[in-house]
Amino acid sequence: MTQQPFTRRGAIDLSALKRPATPPPGAGAPAGAPAGGAPAGPSSYAVSVTAENFQQVLETSMTAPVLLVLxxxxxxxxxxxLADDLVTLSAEFEGRFxxxxxxxxxxxxxxxxxQVQSIPLVVAVLDGRPxxxxxxxxxxxxLRTALTQVMQQLTSQGMTARHQPLSGAAPAEDGEEPAADPRYAAAEEALARDDVDTAVAEYQKLVSANPADAEAVAGLAMAKVLQRTHDVDPVAVRAAADAAPADVDAQTLAADVDLAEGRPVEAFGRLVELVRVTAGKERDRAREHLIGLFAAVGNDDATVLQARQRLASALF
Structure with a gap:
């Protein structure tokens, strides 16, 4: 597959969207509603993009990837x-994009x-960056194979968030307890007996078999946090981090300790500040570690959503 580079990589000039000459057909349609020439076929993870909702759609990439197809x-x-096929696959991937x-x-x-020169063009947008x-x-x-590889790569980098369905989600019955899934039993039992290494191995098996398994990905992320902090002295770790505010190793371990002790706000705040004061590969390491902690907590958690906003400010 050939790539079509942008003239200004990593940025989209939104000035052309400020005053459209005439409202396009379907303008003002709510997210998820078909408009104009939108592909047919149901999916809770597809949206027709117009000048009016373009910025809003880009902002959702702060949660999970957006694939724009022109x-x-x-x-x-x-x-x-191609657009129809992407809609079909968006349902299959269940919110991964x-x-x-x-x-x-x-x-x-x-x-x-x-600055599109030819169509079709598929653009990946992650954290607002195309x-x-x-x-x-x-x-x-x-297309399915290519997207599977992309999602596997993102998962390996700790990017495991999912979009919420735009429509058609069935609410759970009041008071109904979800049935325990036997797939996670071995990992959960290992955690219960404080056998963190086995828990990591069991979750890794599940993720390797199905990288789109969000629960397994979250379990693996949290198990790795527990593994990294299993034999450390929290007081010493925080002292080392306080003495070296820009040291990625010290700060990421301290963030792990914060999270393992049930203090996600402190963990996220520490790494957002680390992103702010670092650059290049060090900043990338800090950002990737933070995204991994997001996965461990759960991408729908309010603390994660707030931290994502702060991360965006630190990056841009």
Missing amino acids: FSRGRMPESGQ LAGLVDVDVSPQIAQAM APLFQDVVPIDE
């Missing part, structure tokens, strides 16, 4: 099929803001 059914029907559907005939301002993914029309099986 297409035109009129000028290139096969690009419309949100499919953002940009019909360039309906919303030419978006194509202009993104990167071209591919610009070819490929069969859905190849």
